[in-house]
Amino acid sequence: MSDKETTPEGMTCMYCPTGSYEDGTTTMTLERGPTTLVVKHVPAYVCSHCGDAILPDDVSKWLDDAMDAAEAAGGTTVREYDEPKTAATGGAVS
């Protein structure tokens, strides 16, 4: 939020000379031991040319927690990105 804080949006790609990062979503595949986690529609800055993605800090933390849950469940988990775990684990049922 401060001036010194920059987002990767519009930044030149780190992997190709012609692309730049744009606000978008990507599909992340994470593997840890025998466990595979696939998360669709992950908010990220995605290179318009090569598709390289940069994840915001909170998203990468969310993926870490999701990976813990996937590892507890075992096998392969495919899911959509949703709100941070505080929203998903709320006790209130509407």
Ligand SMILES: [Zn+2]
């Ligand atoms: Zn690129």
